[in-house]
Amino acid sequence: MKNLVKLVVITSLSIISYTTIANVLDxxxxxxxxxSxxxxxxxxxxxxxxxxxxTGEEKYAREALFKDFKDMTPPEGRKAGIEGVLEASRSFRKVIPNLHVxxxxxxxxxxxxTVRYRFKGNFNGKMGDIQGKGQIIDFPAADIYEIHDGKIMKNWHLEDYNTFFSQVK
Incomplete structure (x- = not known):
């Protein structure tokens, strides 16, 4: 019986570890x-x-970004620093709840x-006057990060909003 319990525990931990690792991007x-x-x-x-x-998980942003992080190309109205990034993610996830990159x-x-991204998901939220109906979202973006001491100090980014807005119509 003890061996069966050990096997179940080890198997469960392996599954949990695999799931955690599988969610990390490469x-x-x-x-x-x-x-180097x-x-x-x-x-x-x-x-x-x-x-x-x-993932939208704040811990990753806080781990990646310097405390005085500066977005060099912020959209109009975005708060500065880490708080602006966190708010942008929360807002975008309301529009595309299953967002992944x-x-x-x-x-x-x-x-x-320099990172070339692909953002994907389904438009199920509401953006302005447009109510999502599950439209497929798939658009590219590119970021350039200046990194010192293991943290992103500055970020320049460009999202293909033309493609995005053509998909939410």
Whole structure:
């Protein structure tokens, strides 16, 4: 009986561990001039931020972003810093509750990471006067991060809103 209980516990822990690991993103394509500890630190910060957009979990944003993080290309009306990013994610997830992202390409050069994303989900919320009816959302975005001491200090980003808005009609 003890062996059966041990087997059930070990199997359960393995399933939980696998599920947790399966939710962590990896880039489809990863390019770095070197595989130094510095490059891996930059990759970790970039992927923590990607995991934030993939899950909406605040812990990933706080892990990825420098306390004085600056969005260099904020949309009009967005709060500055980490709080603005957290609010943007919550708002977008109201419109696309099953939002998830793929990291198609991660390029590391010096203190910078360039990430090519693909945002996917279904438009089921309400945005302005438009009520979602489950439309498929699939649009690209690109971010450039300046990273120091394992944290993103600055972010420049460009989302393909033309594609997004053509899909929510």
């Amino acid at each position: 880039p489809n394509i990863f390019v770095s001039a070197d595989q 500890a510095h490059s891996m630190e930059i990759k970790e910060a970039a992927m923590n931020y990607a995991n934030f957009w993939n 793929e990291v198609e390409h991660l390029l590391i050069t010096g203190d910078y990471a």
